[in-house]
Amino acid sequence: MTHDLVVTLRPLLAAEASAEAYASGGEPGDxxxxxxxxxxxxLESAGPPPDPQGWLRKAVRAEVRRSRRTARLERPYDTEPADDTLPGPEQLALTAARYRALRDAIRRLPGRCPRLIEALLSPKDLTYREIAGELGISQGSLGPERSRCLGCLRRLLTPEVAAREVRG
Known part of the structure; x- marks a missing residue:
């Protein structure tokens, strides 16, 4: 009985849905x-309708009205939540931890290295001439000094970022 009803109503429902859905801004399949x-x-509550075709037409129009009401009340997001490009709290926490580890390693560097690296990382975007003047060293020795300091920093940070090996 139910199978026969579905087979009988399928073409009518497809036609009615195609006619009504686009006018309401919906999809026929939905x-x-x-x-x-x-x-x-x-069918579960009251059994098959006495006039299946009439019932189907009324049901299509009722669903279209419901769909229009819903569309008026719902407001779409400006962007999809999953497409949000802003970093989440966990990413902010990881970035802050890396920043703290870097700053801590810079403070442990020997000699003029902490001041040199801080000057290189300065948001002022200092030139080599300005950095050399600030540190009181010649501009020509700034490159080799920077290289030496970055090597020291790399050695300090290596244990913190190296992958742990399984010991057996």
Whole structure:
């Protein structure tokens, strides 16, 4: 009985859904699915409708009205939540931890290295001439000094970023 009803109503529902869905801003497939669900609910509670074709037309129009009401009340997001490009709290925490580890390693560097690296990382974007003047060293020795300091920093940070090996 139910199978025969579905087979009989399928072409009518497809036609009605195509005619009504686009006018309401919906998709015919979504509308068909909603009406099939209504039919299943109706069959469980009250049995098959006495006039299946008439019932189907009324159900399609009722679903279209419901869909329009929902569309008026719902407001879309400006962006999809999953597409948000801003870093989440966990990313901010990891970035802050890396920044603290870097700053701590810079403070442990020997000699003029902490001041030199801080000057290189300065948001002022200092030139080599300005850095050399600030540190009181010649501009020509700044490159080799920077290289030596970065080597020291690399050695300090290596144990913190190296992958741990399994010991057996």
């Amino acid at each position: 509308l068909e699915q909603a009406v099939w669900l209504r039919l299943l609910e109706r």
